[in-house]
Amino acid sequence: MPVCRIDDPAGQGPGGSRRRARREGDPAGRALGSARRRPDVVTEGEPPDAPSAAFDSAVATRRGDDGTTGLLFGGPRVRKDDLRTETYGTIDEAVAALGLARAQLGVKDRLGTLNVGFGELPAILLRLQRELFAAAAELATQPDAWDRQQDGVSRVSQAMVDGLEGMLREAEAHITMPAEFVVPGETPTSAAIELARTIVRRAERRAVALGSEGLIPGPHLLPYLNRLADLLWVLARAAEQAEARSAPPSRPDRRRAATTRSDR
Incomplete structure (x- = not known):
């Protein structure tokens, strides 16, 4: 195989x-x-x-x-420092970071099936990892093969964006939202999720540059990466609160304060 x-x-x-x-x-x-x-x-x-x-x-x-690599569906090989390679390689980093977060959940048996109010966190992270493969595939395809891509398999679909927005609404409804910026690192799991979030943001920045060159085939990749980074920030807070922890505020002179969804 x-x-x-x-x-x-x-x-x-x-x-x-x-x-x-x-x-x-x-x-x-x-x-x-x-x-x-x-x-x-x-x-x-x-x-x-x-x-x-x-x-x-x-x-x-x-x-x-x-120093070259092949893309999906064949075609000319591209340099490994090509912007496309850099962008889907950054998505690969995000997949690995989410894997680190998921592995952290297995370190303690009591966290192995951590439920954050709207689902089990390991299953949510695994779903996001799998979806990122479709995002990477979309970027790793030559323009003359874009018509061979499949929604949800080798191209980000509207349904994938809708799914993130649904999870985001559920997550925000089940956790207490911080009132200000917080410092990552309160728990190993939340820190790994935050790391994945920052990598997704980097992938988003690379993708914006790629889009300016007309090398993003579908309209849903950028909204997906943007929404995913938002969701990961909320999931990090959910992971902390599931362990009765909360991240410290970014300003040392401020007490830890929080608001509920209805207060925002």
Whole structure:
């Protein structure tokens, strides 16, 4: 089964990619032939002292050793510092940060099924992680393949945005909202969620720049990232309050104050 990661969306498995590479003359996938070369002779496109072609891995294909990566549905490879790669790579970071938050919930058995009033937090975080795969896929597609994307699978849909807004309303109705800015870090889980929130904001900023170049195919990606960051801030507060904790205010001279949804 081919391996597919957000950081390598083409998901090239080692077998097929090496066979194609051999046909195309790609040194990363070419097996040693009968011709021998002196060790100081370097073929064009091949790094000096290239590793043995006997190397085999289900993950590493060597195709990215030149600093490029493949996108979904094929097409030209792009540089790994391309703005698209940077943006969906940032989304990959957010997925990992949410995974850290979800792992924190399993550290204590009593938090393993933490209910924040509108659902179990581990299940909510897992849902968000899965949805971010669709967001990353939308960005990791060449423009000439945008018509092959599917809503909710390889492109953010309106239903995904609506789902976040529904969770946001539920969350705000079940927690006590701080009256001012707070300092993250009151609990390990809330701190990890806050980290994910800031990464989502960075992805949003990258996506805005990408959109200015006409490289976002659908209209829902930016609203989704914006709403997700808002939701994660509220989820961090919910995680704290589920443990009877509250984050300190950003100003040291202010007492911890809070308001309910109806007071806002």
